[in-house]
Amino acid sequence: MNEQTERDLYYRMVLVREFEGRVSALDKQGKLAGGVYSGRGQEAASIGVCHGLRVDDWIFPLHRDMGAVLAKGADPNRLMAQIFGRRDGFSKGKDSYLHGGDLPHGIFGATSMLGSTLPVATGMAYKFRMKNEDRVAVAFFGEGASSRGDVHEAMNFAGVHKLPVIYVCENNFYAYSTPNELQFAVENVADRAAGYGFKGEVASGNDLHAVLQAMQKATDRARRGEGPTFIELKTYRYHGHSEHDRAAYRTDEELVTWESRDPIELWEHYLDKRKYDLQAIKAETLARAQQVVADAVAFAEASPEPEGPEAMDDLYATPIPGGSPA
Amino acid sequence: MMVTYLQAINQAMAEEMARDENVMLMGEDVGVMGGAFKVSEGLQDRFGKLRVVDMPIAESLIIGAGVGLAVQGMRPILEMQFIDFISCGFDQIVNQAATLRYRHGGQTSCPIVIRGPSGAGVHGGLYHSQNPESWFFSVPGLKIVAPATAYDAKGLLKSAVRDDDPVLYFEHKFLYRRIKEDIPDEEYLVPLGQAALRAEGTDLTVITYGATVHPAVQAARDLAGEISVEVIDLRSLAPLDWNAISASVRKTGKALIVHEARLTGGIGAEIAARIGQELFEDLDGPVMRLASADTHNAFAAPLEAWILPDLHKITEAIRKLARY
Numbered sequence: 001m002n003e004q005t006e007r008d009l010y011y012r013m014v015l016v017r018e019f020e021g022r023v024s025a026l027d028k029q030g031k032l033a034g035g036v037y038s039g040r041g042q043e044a045a046s047i048g049v050c051h052g053l054r055v056d057d058w059i060f061p062l063h064r065d066m067g068a069v070l071a072k073g074a075d076p077n078r079l080m081a082q083i084f085g086r087r088d089g090f091s092k093g094k095d096s097y098l099h100g101g102d103l104p105h106g107i108f109g110a111t112s113m114l115g116s117t118l119p120v121a122t123g124m125a126y127k128f129r130m131k132n133e134d135r136v137a138v139a140f141f142g143e144g145a146s147s148r149g150d151v152h153e154a155m156n157f158a159g160v161h162k163l164p165v166i167y168v169c170e171n172n173f174y175a176y177s178t179p180n181e182l183q184f185a186v187e188n189v190a191d192r193a194a195g196y197g198f199k200g201e202v203a204s205g206n207d208l209h210a211v212l213q214a215m216q217k218a219t220d221r222a223r224r225g226e227g228p229t230f231i232e233l234k235t236y237r238y239h240g241h242s243e244h245d246r247a248a249y250r251t252d253e254e255l256v257t258w259e260s261r262d263p264i265e266l267w268e269h270y271l272d273k274r275k276y277d278l279q280a281i282k283a284e285t286l287a288r289a290q291q292v293v294a295d296a297v298a299f300a301e302a303s304p305e306p307e308g309p310e311a312m313d314d315l316y317a318t319p320i321p322g323g324s325p326a
Numbered sequence: 327m328m329v330t331y332l333q334a335i336n337q338a339m340a341e342e343m344a345r346d347e348n349v350m351l352m353g354e355d356v357g358v359m360g361g362a363f364k365v366s367e368g369l370q371d372r373f374g375k376l377r378v379v380d381m382p383i384a385e386s387l388i389i390g391a392g393v394g395l396a397v398q399g400m401r402p403i404l405e406m407q408f409i410d411f412i413s414c415g416f417d418q419i420v421n422q423a424a425t426l427r428y429r430h431g432g433q434t435s436c437p438i439v440i441r442g443p444s445g446a447g448v449h450g451g452l453y454h455s456q457n458p459e460s461w462f463f464s465v466p467g468l469k470i471v472a473p474a475t476a477y478d479a480k481g482l483l484k485s486a487v488r489d490d491d492p493v494l495y496f497e498h499k500f501l502y503r504r505i506k507e508d509i510p511d512e513e514y515l516v517p518l519g520q521a522a523l524r525a526e527g528t529d530l531t532v533i534t535y536g537a538t539v540h541p542a543v544q545a546a547r548d549l550a551g552e553i554s555v556e557v558i559d560l561r562s563l564a565p566l567d568w569n570a571i572s573a574s575v576r577k578t579g580k581a582l583i584v585h586e587a588r589l590t591g592g593i594g595a596e597i598a599a600r601i602g603q604e605l606f607e608d609l610d611g612p613v614m615r616l617a618s619a620d621t622h623n624a625f626a627a628p629l630e631a632w633i634l635p636d637l638h639k640i641t642e643a644i645r646k647l648a649r650y
Contacts (some may be wrong), residue, residue: 092431103433108397111421111429119390120422126391127398130376137394150417153387160382314428315466317435317490 006271007281009051009208013043013264015289016067019076022293023066023083027243032083034096039064041206041238044263045170047071048211049138049231052219058106058124060117060139061098062170064237068140069098073105080296086303093306094314115145118154118167125158125165129225136222138166143232144175146189152196155230159196162227166218167193169232170205176241177249193230205233206263209270235263327511332502334476334509335365335441338483339403341513343373346401349487350377352388353405353442362407363443363502385415392438393423401487406442409496410456415440423492424467435490436467441483443499444472445537445586446623446634450499455623455630457536457587459563462494463596469518470563472496474539476507478561481516489518498537505540521567523574527556530580530611530647532640533571533597535560538584541637545644548637553648563593568600575601579610582647584640589617611650616643 020038027036039046046067050059053072061068069079074090082089082100090100091109101109110117121139128135145151146169158165169189173180186192193200201218203210211233218229236258240247272278329337342349350373351366357380360367370378381388385406392402406412412419419440426436446455462468469491473479479497486493524539525546532555534542539559546555556574560567575581581601583594594615601613619633 090431090433091429094431095429099429101430101433103397103430109426109429111425113417113421116386116390116417116422119387119418120394120397122387123391123394123402124398125394126379127395127400149384150386150390153382153384154390157382157384157387157391314430314432316469317427317437 003274003276006274007285009047010264010267010271010281011285011288012047012071013067013208013267014285015292016043016047016070017264018286018289018293019070019296020066022297024239024243026297033085036243037063037097037241038239038243039067039237041258041262042170042172042235043067044208044211044267045168045205045233045235046140048208049140049168049215051212052215053106053136053138055106057135058108058121058137060108060121060137061110062114062140062142062145063098063110063112064142064170065140066098069102069107072107074102074107076292076296077299078102080300081303084300084303085305086300087306088299088303092310092314115141115148115151118151122154122158122163122165125163126161128164129161134164134223136164136166136219138168140168140170142175143169143171143173143180143189144178144183146192147183155193155196155228158228159198162225164222164225165228166215166222167228167230169230171232171234172237174241174250176245179249188232190230190232198228198230200230200232202232202234205235206261206266208263208267328506328508329476330503331476331479331497331505332363332365334480335483335497336367336369338480338487339366339369340372342484342487343369343377348399349401349403350379350395351403351405352379352381352392354381354383354407356380356405361405363499366405385411386418389415389418389438389440390422392440393418393426393436396436396438397426397434401437403439403441403487406440408450408454409442409444409458410453412440412442412458416461419462419468419492419494420465424465427491428467436492437490439483439486439493439495441495441497443502444496445498445500446618446630447500447537449625449627449630450623451625452622457496457585457618459494459496460587460592463563463593467492468564469493470496471518471561472498472536472563473561474498474501474536474559476505477509478516478522480509481514482518482561485515485518488515493518496536500537516561519562519565519567521570522559522561523556523570524559525555525557527554528578529554530582530644531556531558531574531578532582532584532644533558533560534584535563536586538586538635538640541635541640542584544637545640548641549644553644555644566597571597571601572605575605576608579608580647580650581609582614582616582643584616584635584643586618586634588620589615590620592617611647614643614647616640
């Protein structure tokens with residue numbers, strides 16, 4: 001990895017932290033409607049997974065993967081407009097947060113039925129294989145969603161057909177408030193991959209190097225036609241499930257422990273060891289990220305709100321008279 | 327050429343797959359076996375294992391995979407081996423496929439067809455006889471069709487495959503081999519959203535679709551000279567051909583809605599309400615409905631017969647409405 005790449009990865013992690021931090025602040029100020037799901041603490045996972053992907057690869061983010069959406073190439077301005085529910089958002093105000101997707105950048109819109117994008121990603125991977133395209137589909141999900149039938153149905157099929165799909169489980173130890181020991185009886189979610197006939201790998205989701213390495217192996221395998229990989233990234237969200245969740249179900253000690261393994265600080269430490277001018281990099285990066293975020297907020301606030309009757313737009317590709325089935 | 331309703335479906339899939347290499351079929355046992363009912367017989371031999379895919383028993387996957395393929399420009403036909411099993415893929419239909427275009431602000435659409443054998447009359451019991459159209463009728467973003475004839479079975483399926491929205495195609499297993507008719511040799515389409523007039527009349531209108539079209543038409547014939555019955559076959563439930571319904575009811579002043587799905591919360595409830603609201607001044611009698619009893623699709627022959635609407639019940643309902 002050259003210096004430019006290392007600094008770029010750092011910038012991306014800082015950008016998503018600044019972006020999400022601002023969104024959280026806007027939420028506290030009552031400027032946003034709907035749920036806000038911060039991925040603070042998980043930046044290395046989402047940035048690292050997307051780093052090696054091409055524009056024509058696809059990601060299927062979960063609700064906490066704003067970093068992945070930004071890393072895959074979504075325009076921060078439009079993403080902020082999406083969060084604001086404005087007309088310039090990807091869904092033009094139809095839904096908020098990461099439900100809008102950005103298809104030209106290979107970013108599929110999530111639904112709130114967690115894990116339900118795994119069959120979709122798997123179907124897409126079937127097409128890549130069918131048409132001999134060396135592209136990959138990457139489906140994110142949480143360890144909580146791993147209990148859903150959809151997740152198992154998808155992985156089973158991918159194993160049968162050796163599809164170029166990578167399942168990235170971001171294990172942050174809590175499904176909302178429910179800890180892992182009440183979710184599944186195996187130690188690692190990746191242990192389940194054996195049941196589908198492909199490799200499961202556990203890596204630290206806070207260590208950007210580990211994430212990059214795991215993804216490199218998985219994408220190489222997928223592009224060579226050798227089938228799916230299950231990557232479990234152990235990580236931690238600093239905030240509650242949503243901004244309205246005070247996360248009383250966990251201990252302060254636990255949070256402090258994980259904060260000591262902060263992915264951005266770990267990367268700063270690495271940059272420092274490389275003998276770069278860390279202080280200069282930090283200042284420059286932060287200023288750049290804050291400018292992008294400020295521009296995004298300004299763009300979103302200037303974007304018009306959709307008007308009521310636009311609720312009937314985009315329901316059908318072939319429109320129905322009156323906009324409703326009847 | 328003379329074909330059965332089942333053969334018409336097979337022809338529609340074969341023709342669409344031959345016409346467009348992006349059309350494909352995924353379902354349980356659709357390939358080597360040719361489908362539990364032989365609806366897809368010969369397709370895998372002709373189009374290969376990549377395009378006619380034997381899937382695991384995983385309806386959520388089948389439908390979700392179809393969505394992913396559709397986003398990539400494919401046009402998958404997704405078979406539910408029995409339409410009852412569509413319940414296992416419900417989330418993928420109502421939250422994934424139906425919202426795909428909407429939540430992406432029009433960036434993409436979802437050209438999938440979900441089809442499978444629905445309906446009763448063959449002693450299939452609770453899990454092989456259902457008519458699930460009303461489960462989906464209130465979901466925006468979906469289109470729903472239910473053919474009654476071989477001609478429509480073929481023409482509607484071809485239109486459904488070419489439509490850019492998700493289409494639920496409820497074929498009726500009772501009709502598979504019982505309906506045989508002469509259909510054109512040359513290609514044709516039946517557009518979505520257009521009802522068909524199956525019998526012309528002036529005294530009352532029977533609005534129906536699917537398997538009950540046939541006894542309704544028979545009842546109209548049997549009653550000719552006594553009561554002049556108009557029969558409308560909806561063919562599409564969403565979009566619903568309100569123009570055809572309202573024109574006929576305005577003419578006859580009376581409406582009877584007949585369907586095999588259960589009465590409560592059925593498609594007929596919506597149609598009846600709309601007739602009541604929009605055509606009140608044209609009505610000469612109450613809007614009536616005849617449907618399956620509000621119970622599960624029981625197995626034993628006397629139970630099933632008691633539950634389902636049939637020629638006798640339709641005839642009696644017509645007579646009752648005519649008396650107003």
